[in-house]
Amino acid sequence: MTSLTLTIDERADSTVIRVCGEVDATNHARLAAALNEARRLGAPIVMDLSAMTFLDSSGLNVLLRAYNQSAHDGLHLRLAALHPRPHRLLEIAGLLPHLRTCTTVGQALAEISAHRPKPLTTPSPAPPR
Template structure:
């Protein structure tokens, strides 16, 4: 699981890129990589582009990239860009609300 907090914009994408790419390309790692967005307060097009690239890397590495607990702003960004169908979405924060 990768937890993102604060804002994911052009000023942070390099920092987050290394973290995400390491997670999605890890040999022998889990099949599903979950990106916990519950602490993310803002995401712009640079952040979305990073998630899309990480998704492609995950697929190429035999993994899937899931988004957990995205905010209304994040869901809207995914929706208006046509990216929403590309990501499995978990609406609750990982570890909470599980039976």
């Protein structure tokens, strides 16, 4: 079994999943479970992939399913800081134009924040005459 560490960071307005190691047929179910847990929280999701050094077709399937399910649920999902090897796989597969990727986790969080609906404001009462 290959090494995979997943960390879920629940924030006030998003969930960040940090993926460290290799995602393959022996452990992709763990990644799917982490993504499902994050989706249940109902907040936008950022996947920090800076330390994900390998991604095979089973892991790719997990990412694509999560992306589609999040879109169906109306949630934002960003892939951030892609390691060069998984980035190359997404590029070869022709998927990069279809996924929301960001150079850094900070950029992904900023994008999500910018697309968040602004709270409604009530108009100030008119001054007395």
